[in-house]
Amino acid sequence: xxxSLPVDQRYLFEARQMQALSLSVHIPWSxxxxxxxxxxxxxxxxxxxxxxxxxxxVSLLACAATVFAVAAGPPEKx
Numbered sequence: 633x634x635x636s637l638p639v640d641q642r643y644l645f646e647a648r649q650m651q652a653l654s655l656s657v658h659i660p661w662s663x664x665x666x667x668x669x670x671x672x673x674x675x676x677x678x679x680x681x682x683x684x685x686x687x688x689x690v691s692l693l694a695c696a697a698t699v700f701a702v703a704a705g706p707p708e709k710x
Contacts, residue, residue, distance in 0.1 A: 658702055661698055661701060661702045662698075664698055665695050665698040665699050668692070668694045669692070669695040671687075671688070671691040672689070672690075672691030672692035672694075672695060673688070674688070675687055675691065676688035676689065
């Protein structure tokens, strides 16, 4: 076995902070996407009135927008 090279520890703290920030942002967004998906599918499939279909479609659009925002991530700094 070869000897391992020394690891530059300066960036580990910053990396951990970025990971914690990422989790603190993604969890609430994901928690709002799941109920809107369930509500949208439920209203479109099981409800009869036209207003329920409208609310279901809006819920699915909200879910799609939320998932896109989570997947896109924060804008990169120039």
